[in-house]
Amino acid sequence: MNGRLRRVNAEPRWLRALLLGVGLGFLFFFLALPLLAVFVEAFAAGWTAYAGALNDPETRSAIGLTLLVALFVLPFNVVFGVAAAWAIAKFDFRGKSLLITLIDLPFAVSPVVVGLVFLLIFGAQGLFGPWLAAHDIKVVFALPGIIIVTLFITSPFVARELIPLMQAQGKEEEEAALSLGASAWQMFRRVTLPNIKWGLLYGVILANARAMGEFGAVSVVSGHIRGETNTLPLHVEILYNEYNAVGAFASASVLALLALVTLLAKTVVEWRMRRENSMLLADLPAEES
Amino acid sequence: MSIEIRGIGKRFGNFVALEDISLHIPTGELVALLGPSGCGKTTLLRIIAGMETADVGQVLFAGEEAAHVHARDRKVGFVFQHYALFRHMSVFENVAFGLRVKARKVRPAEAEIRSRVTALLKLVQLDWLADRYPSQLSGGQRQRIALARALAVEPRVLLLDEPFGALDTRVRKELRRWLRRLHDEMQISSVFVTHDQEEALEVADRVVVMNQGRIEQIGSPDEVYSSPATPFVYQFLGNVNVFHSRVHGAWAEVAAERPEGGPESAVTAFVRPHDIEIEHHPLTGGLEATVQEVHAIGPWVRVELAHASELIEVELTRERATILALAEGQLVWLKPRQLRVFAAPGKTMEEGGSGI
Numbered sequence: 001m002n003g004r005l006r007r008v009n010a011e012p013r014w015l016r017a018l019l020l021g022v023g024l025g026f027l028f029f030f031l032a033l034p035l036l037a038v039f040v041e042a043f044a045a046g047w048t049a050y051a052g053a054l055n056d057p058e059t060r061s062a063i064g065l066t067l068l069v070a071l072f073v074l075p076f077n078v079v080f081g082v083a084a085a086w087a088i089a090k091f092d093f094r095g096k097s098l099l100i101t102l103i104d105l106p107f108a109v110s111p112v113v114v115g116l117v118f119l120l121i122f123g124a125q126g127l128f129g130p131w132l133a134a135h136d137i138k139v140v141f142a143l144p145g146i147i148i149v150t151l152f153i154t155s156p157f158v159a160r161e162l163i164p165l166m167q168a169q170g171k172e173e174e175e176a177a178l179s180l181g182a183s184a185w186q187m188f189r190r191v192t193l194p195n196i197k198w199g200l201l202y203g204v205i206l207a208n209a210r211a212m213g214e215f216g217a218v219s220v221v222s223g224h225i226r227g228e229t230n231t232l233p234l235h236v237e238i239l240y241n242e243y244n245a246v247g248a249f250a251s252a253s254v255l256a257l258l259a260l261v262t263l264l265a266k267t268v269v270e271w272r273m274r275r276e277n278s279m280l281l282a283d284l285p286a287e288e289s
Numbered sequence: 290m291s292i293e294i295r296g297i298g299k300r301f302g303n304f305v306a307l308e309d310i311s312l313h314i315p316t317g318e319l320v321a322l323l324g325p326s327g328c329g330k331t332t333l334l335r336i337i338a339g340m341e342t343a344d345v346g347q348v349l350f351a352g353e354e355a356a357h358v359h360a361r362d363r364k365v366g367f368v369f370q371h372y373a374l375f376r377h378m379s380v381f382e383n384v385a386f387g388l389r390v391k392a393r394k395v396r397p398a399e400a401e402i403r404s405r406v407t408a409l410l411k412l413v414q415l416d417w418l419a420d421r422y423p424s425q426l427s428g429g430q431r432q433r434i435a436l437a438r439a440l441a442v443e444p445r446v447l448l449l450d451e452p453f454g455a456l457d458t459r460v461r462k463e464l465r466r467w468l469r470r471l472h473d474e475m476q477i478s479s480v481f482v483t484h485d486q487e488e489a490l491e492v493a494d495r496v497v498v499m500n501q502g503r504i505e506q507i508g509s510p511d512e513v514y515s516s517p518a519t520p521f522v523y524q525f526l527g528n529v530n531v532f533h534s535r536v537h538g539a540w541a542e543v544a545a546e547r548p549e550g551g552p553e554s555a556v557t558a559f560v561r562p563h564d565i566e567i568e569h570h571p572l573t574g575g576l577e578a579t580v581q582e583v584h585a586i587g588p589w590v591r592v593e594l595a596h597a598s599e600l601i602e603v604e605l606t607r608e609r610a611t612i613l614a615l616a617e618g619q620l621v622w623l624k625p626r627q628l629r630v631f632a633a634p635g636k637t638m639e640e641g642g643s644g645i
Contacts, residue, residue: 172373175340176435178360179367180387180442190390194377 038256041249053250061227062235063254065143069231070211072147073154077207081158082200086192088159089166090174103159106152115220118149122221141223146231149217154207161203162196169195198273205269209262213255290351290445290478291316292337297346299332299502306332308502310346319472319479321493323486325525329502330482331450337480338448339363350445363446366439370451372431374423380434381419384409387442409437412471429460436468440475447472449481453488465492486526490514498522516629523559523629562604564627567592567613575622580615594623 010016043050053059084103088096106114121127122139132139139145173195177187193200215233222229224238232255239248292314299307307329314320322330335341337348339360348355355363375383382389384406388397397405410416413433423431432452439447452468453461469492472479483489489496490510498505498513498521506518517523568575578594578601585591590610592603601623605613615621 172369172371173375175360176367176369176373176375176438177386177390179338179340179363179365180390180438181361181364182386182390183361186390190386191375194375 035256038249038252041245042253044249045246049246050250050253053244053247054254056247058227058230059235059247059251062230062232062251065146065230066212066232068143069146069150070208073150073211074204074208076151077154077158078200078204080155081162081203081207082196084159085162085166085196088163089169090171100163103156106154106156111149111153111214111216112220114152115149115217118145118152118217118221122148140221141225141229143229145221146218146229149221150211150214153214153217154210157207157210158200158203161199161206165196165199166192198269198276202266202269202273205262205266209259212258292446292478292480293347293349293352294333294337295347295349297333297336297343297348299329299336299341299343305502307336307343310502310504312497312504312507314478314480316478317476318494319469319481319492321489321496322480322482322499323489323496323525324484324499324505326484327501328499330484330499333499334448334450334480334482337446338365338367340367364442364444366442366444366447368432368435368439368447368449368452370454372423372428372435374431374435374438376423378422379419380410380415380421380423380426381406383423383434384438384441386438405441409441412440413437427460428456429464432456432464433467436471445477447475447477447479449479451482451484454483454485461488468492490526498525500525517559520559560625560628562591562602563589564625565601565603566624566626567594567603567605567615568622568624569613570622572622572624575624578621578623580617580619580621582617583610583615585610594621596623 011019042053084099087093088100119126119140122132122145123129124133124140126140128139137144139148173191174187177191182190213233214231215237218231219234219237222231222234224230224234226238230238232251236248236251236255239251292312294310294312294314297307297310298305310329310333322333324330332341336343339355339358342356350358350363375386378386385402388402388405391397407416407419410419413436415430415433415437418426418430418434423434426434436452449468453464456464465488468481481492490513493510495507496510496513497507500521506513506522508516508518513522514526517526571577576596578596580592581595581600582593583590584593585607588607589604590607592605592610592615594601594603603623
């Protein structure tokens with residue numbers, strides 16, 4: 001009886017083994033193995049070589065620049081993302097669908113094209129080029145250019161994460177806060193923000209991962225000036241092209257570590273979000289009193 | 290505080306949500322806005338609260354124009370159908386919210402906030418839940434917390450949007466009586482929106498029946514039930530007992546009374562199912578009908594009868610049903626004890642008129 005039930009409910013043993021094998025094999029060859037390879041190559045010449053490669057002034061400058069860019073970009077992402085999601089989720093206005101499409105634009109455009117666009121706008125021959133040159137402001141091939149393209153690339157993450165969340169939560173709690181006499185800021189600070197904090201953090205983590213890892217767009221506007229406008233991903237490529245395998249993989253391992261930390265943070269945040277959601281959706285206990 | 294509503298109108302695109310609504314709510318009264326969904330009752334409530342703005346018309350609080358008073362300054366307590374409790378705050382903090390957001394100068398001290406919140410939680414009989422979160426409460430408990438939260442800021446007016454709509458029948462009945470008691474204790478004006486006629490009739494001092502953005506009738510529960518002003522009110526306020534037959538002329542004769550205009554003009558007569566008498570012998574002016582089905586529903590026995598092509602519902606007490614001992618297919622005679630006749634609206638009048 002039991003055996004027959006199992007046969008009805010489950011696939012045959014060989015098929016289960018095959019499907020599991022294919023899945024795990026894919027995970028190993030395409031995800032785990034490359035990650036492992038990065039660290040194996042980075043430590044191929046031993047600890048000291050690894051430490052030496054990371055201690056290289058140009059590498060340190062690349063790491064510093066990457067962190068600096070993220071530091072500039074993330075606050076903007078938070079403000080823009082919350083503002084856009086707020087407007088879209090809680091209000092109806094003309095051009096709302098256009099705004100939603102615009103927010104998705106950076107996802108749809110190739111990063112190299114994004115780089116070129118900003119080159120055309122701020123470059124020497126570009127739209128604002130002469131004016132910028134006349135005022136001695138460097139945008140392209142300098143830090144501002146890198147920050148601008150990274151902003152463009154990462155702008156959708158927070159908004160994308162918050163829009164469905166805020167739409168699902170509706171605006172009744174905000175209205176309740178207003179009817180209780182809260183000011184707009186008090187309403188945002190005490191009601192809206194606590195409700196979206198995990199979603200917001202999740203968006204920031206994704207945006208951060210992209211800001212630190214972005215290659216294409218930054219590559220076009222950075223100018224690859226060593227020790228000045230080289231971000232970590234660009235630096236990895238340069239070292240690799242110079243056959244400095246240890247240096248390249250050591251730098252890559254830093255990026256990989258950042259990715260792992262991001263993943264960990266993301267998992268924790270997702271877990272918290274799920275827990276809060278399940279608390280909200282929990283069945284009502286029986287009526288008491 | 291009294292509320293005066295003058296000529297309020299509101300459209301959403303092409304949809305007319307409210308048209309020329311005027312209403313006076315004196316201090317201390319509990320008023321029900323009753324109507325089917327989409328009749329504009331919630332929109333009207335939200336306009337009073339300042340969460341929606343009217344296209345035309347005025348709202349006056351205690352005689353003062355409120356158009357430029359922001360929702361947060363109206364001192365209006367609002368209770369939402371789905372509670373809208375702050376999900377990340379404990380029950381205590383939810384109730385304390387209105388006190389905590391007050392400007393520093395008028396904000397009560399922490400000890401005072403504590404004692405006031407505790408007193409409110411006692412009032413709603415849920416002081417033992419102070420540390421719980423909204424997700425840990427049942428629907429009825431959530432709604433009582435929502436009420437306590439609204440009352441914390443000592444509102445001059447309490448507005449409730451389908452407050453018991455999401456609750457099951459037993460809890461709803463209990464909360465209804467509780468709301469009535471609370472209103473009487475607090476001495477404030479309350480307006481609540483409902484689509485449940487039983488709720489409106491039981492709780493309110495006055496019932497405002499709305500339909501398609503207009504007020505159909507304003508009156509005491511007894512008035513709107515026993516002398517409905519329009520066919521709509523008659524049909525809407527029938528509870529499950531509603532019975533409407535569109536018999537022309539003939540019905541008037543059945544009742545041995547002729548409506549104004551006589552049999553030449555078409556009329557629609559309304560009779561409640563419990564206002565019809567069934568007899569086994571022919572009645573003068575009685576209506577012949579065949580018994581189709583007999584159901585016992587709680588204290589009532591509902592009988593469905595066919596007269597020509599029309600279906601007629603009659604409700605009898607159990608005793609009467611036992612005496613009559615009706616069987617399916619039986620021929621009986623009907624006579625309404627009480628009926629109300631309305632002139633049929635435009636189109637039907639012509640059709641009906643030529644038909645008789």
